[in-house]
Amino acid sequence: MTDAAHLKSCCASLYESELARALLGDSFHPSGPALTARLGTLLDLKPSERVLDIAAGNGASAILIGQQFGCEVVGIDLGAEQVARAAARAADAGVTGRVRFERGDAERLPAGSGSFDAVICECAFCTFPDKNAAAREISRVLRPGGRFGMSDLTRSGPLPVELEGLLAWIACIADARPVAEYTACLEAEGVRVASIENHDDALSAMVREIQGRLMATELLVKLQKMDLPDADFEKARLLARSAAEAVRTGLLGYSLITTRKPSCS
Numbered sequence: 001m002t003d004a005a006h007l008k009s010c011c012a013s014l015y016e017s018e019l020a021r022a023l024l025g026d027s028f029h030p031s032g033p034a035l036t037a038r039l040g041t042l043l044d045l046k047p048s049e050r051v052l053d054i055a056a057g058n059g060a061s062a063i064l065i066g067q068q069f070g071c072e073v074v075g076i077d078l079g080a081e082q083v084a085r086a087a088a089r090a091a092d093a094g095v096t097g098r099v100r101f102e103r104g105d106a107e108r109l110p111a112g113s114g115s116f117d118a119v120i121c122e123c124a125f126c127t128f129p130d131k132n133a134a135a136r137e138i139s140r141v142l143r144p145g146g147r148f149g150m151s152d153l154t155r156s157g158p159l160p161v162e163l164e165g166l167l168a169w170i171a172c173i174a175d176a177r178p179v180a181e182y183t184a185c186l187e188a189e190g191v192r193v194a195s196i197e198n199h200d201d202a203l204s205a206m207v208r209e210i211q212g213r214l215m216a217t218e219l220l221v222k223l224q225k226m227d228l229p230d231a232d233f234e235k236a237r238l239l240a241r242s243a244a245e246a247v248r249t250g251l252l253g254y255s256l257i258t259t260r261k262p263s264c265s
Contacts, residue, residue: 035199040065042194050072051074057082087100087101131177146261152255155253156178183257191259192259202254
């Protein structure tokens with residue numbers, strides 16, 4: 001297995017794990033539904049449009065987009081368990097007629113060229129090993145005039161060593177890029193930046209919540225009320241402390257970026 005394939009597999013496995021659900025709860029990105037709704041508003045989503053949600057996870061965002069904006073939504077994720085959970089969630093929400101999920105790789109999207117009016121990607125672009133390939137695929141599947149919106153971690157300088165390992169990468173930290181690098185990567189594939197919003201406060205709140213959940217989860221494991229045999233709590237605590245300090249000092253931030261693909265002349 002290549003390094004990139006191994007990284008993707010590790011990411012998919014962790015996000016499907018009991019530990020991820022214990023620490024992240026129902027939302028795998030800062031501010032949860034609030035920032036998803038904000039992204040949908042910035043993209044000016046309409047009921048007649050088709051939307052692709054890349055790295056859709058448990059399906060919460062795709063379902064919200066389908067419900068709030070009335071769009072047809074396709075969510076893709078690399079993890080088979082996540083896809084199954086998302087599909088079950090859509091069924092429970094009564095939106096299977098317009099929201100569906102399937103397995104797919106962001107760097108090789110299972111969709112035809114120009115097949116979507118909008119694409120979203122929340123707190124995941126920074127984990128893609130080949131970001132240029134992902135940006136190229138996003139541009140490919142967008143119709144002329146289509147829009148792309150992402151929310152993701154950003155950094156303003158070199159990260160400390162404890163935020164550079166595999167766990168940090170999977171936690172969307174290790175390969176966070178400056179906003180300018182994200183926008184340059186996207187614009188190189190023919191889309192143009194429409195808006196950039198800073199939401200560092202949402203990231204700070206999420207880090208504090210994870211630290212609290214981490215303490216509670218470790219206690220439950222010690223009391224044998226939860227079984228997480230592979231969890232490395234010492235490493236997780238160090239990562240959480242380092243991430244909190246990086247957010248406090250402004251080294252790590254969180255941004256919403258929207259772009260538009262030019263219309264045909």
